[in-house]
Amino acid sequence: MNKMYKVLATASILAMAAVPVAANAQDVPPEAVHNGQGIIQNQVKVVPGTMGQITDFVNDQTGKFITVTGRGLAPSDQSQIILSITKNTKIVDSKGKTVALKTIIDEKKVVKAFYGPNITKSLPARGNALTLVVQDQSFTAIDGTVSEVRDGSILVKGKDLYNGYEDTIVLHFAEKAAILDQDGQVIETGAIKEGMSVKAFYGPAVAMSLPPQSTTNYVRVNTEKETGEGEVGQELAAGTDGVITSTEGGKVTLIGKAHEKGGVNYVILTVDDKTQIVDEDGNALTKDALKDGVHADASYSNVMTMIYPAQTHASKLVVKKAESVKIEGTVAPSDSTSKDQVYVNVGSDDSKANDVILNISKDTQIIDDLGGEAALRAGTKIIAYHSPIMTRSLPGITNAEVVIVTSVENAVTPR
Template structure:
């Protein structure tokens, strides 16, 4: 295993002190609670938060952003989120002392990231960081399948969510371990069965035994599945129903809807000789069938890179007969549009002959710029894929299926 473990006596593993990673939904940044403890119940404000490591850091002309990967502090909070770091973001340790962001990233410290509740509906969600609280203790986590259930613990085979190495570890439940199902409902350890997929947090101490052992006090279990072939340590197959929005260097970008069994709405997939490509009738196709604007159903491993958009290998691609129409242009203010419609100057020119009005429906996937918003204001530059069915009016009106914001630098700011 590609890890450096802190050695503990195997005989004492059951007595290891668990790192308290469970958090109440009422957790708030340090220093925000009122001094009068009797008023806490009435004055405390629920702030969403994610606890984990920073798995991606961007600092360029678009701004400063971090991706926090771990688990939500409450069942409704995000397990992974992209957060913008602004001059108003507080970065402190548990005692309120300022900490350099570079130190957190370089030393892979665990943080509780609190953010504005106004986040995007993208995957991962995006928002603005309010406070980062650096934790005194660290932990890691594994995504995988339960290959064996033992008294007081489980043997898990899978992948470390931070370094992406394949891993096998025997996890012992702490006395007050939090065990949740996929819906955030508390369950007991005896509800966990062989083959179920889990995300389990453990450490920092790990016994250098065979297999390695540690204590976990936070486990998320998918009780609806028993993974096929749990001995392989592979996760359930995930997928996306969507549109190919780009093809380059042996890869395709697909944007759409995650399938019920799991997946993301925006994914970059490597296509190679191991990828099965077929039409809707199951007939084999070549890579030439994978063109921009074509509708596809793609399936892939749930194990993917922790960047946005996610990247992984395409296991199977079903090419559909349907195709969309691709346009590029700028959103313009217009008295011809109504609620949930945007006027697009196609080509961003002065000609109105090829302009389009897009209906933005509940099924429209809007991909904002990093740290941006999904609001399509006048001045926003976009690439859009829309239905080939269009009204005969001028401009034509049609349903937007995917809208990718390429720039919102000139977008009109809300008053």
């Protein structure tokens, strides 16, 4: 397993199953009851929530967003959700002390994310974060297939939910483990069979035996069907439709629009022999078709590394005929531009012959490569991809498709 663990003696593994659930970060919510007015928990109206790690962070002109991946606090809550972080969002620890969002992301802290009931029907759903509560203990999860059923435990092979690495682990059921089927209904351990797909949360303690062992108190089981080879435990397919901005080291950087069913606007994709590469007619292509500026539609799993930009494996790439023109330069002040335009000194030189005016629209993807605020102020250095269609004026005017902010060192400070 490619991660750091708190090492326990293998001989003590059987005692792990007796650890009280209340002492673990994977606390199971009390049973919900219905009173005709909605779900009531401990006689208090439930606020929907998701507990897990932040697996994606976006901070651009559209706002600040996080993706929380884990499990719903109630069976009906989201296992993954994209939440808008606003000035009203409270981010605190269990004692109510304010915690910096950057600390949570950098240290891979587990959070309970509470949000309003008004969420979108997209996959993953979107909503507004009300409160993020940082947990005292951490956990990880495996998304995979049951390869062996033992007395009080299961052997699961699959992928780590948070880093995408192949994983194999023996999971012992805690005394009060919540074991739910795909519909959120409680099932007995005897209902789990070899070949069923599961998502199980465990830790923080893991015994470094072969295979490693840990205790789980929350497991979701798909009792209806097995997952297909190559897509073990992947609940959702995600994707990005955009422009290739880099092809280095067997990886492709793609910036564009996330699919409605899930995905991110900025992603680094590993491309290997398992990646299907085709043109728009479905004809097979080689990796040579993946070039800087080429438009492509990528499909991938929602399991991504928790860094910026997100990284994952490309299951399919549809290469389109359209290509964008790449320029590099500095945003410059100009009397020739309107509110939704920027003047680019291409090459950051004294010549104006090759300068360009970019139309910035709601479809333009503006990315800060450093993860900060993507503001196109004078003095900002950028890499831009624009439409090959341009006016014959000097400078030429064209539509910006992707703008990457590479430096704000000399950017004009806003008043």
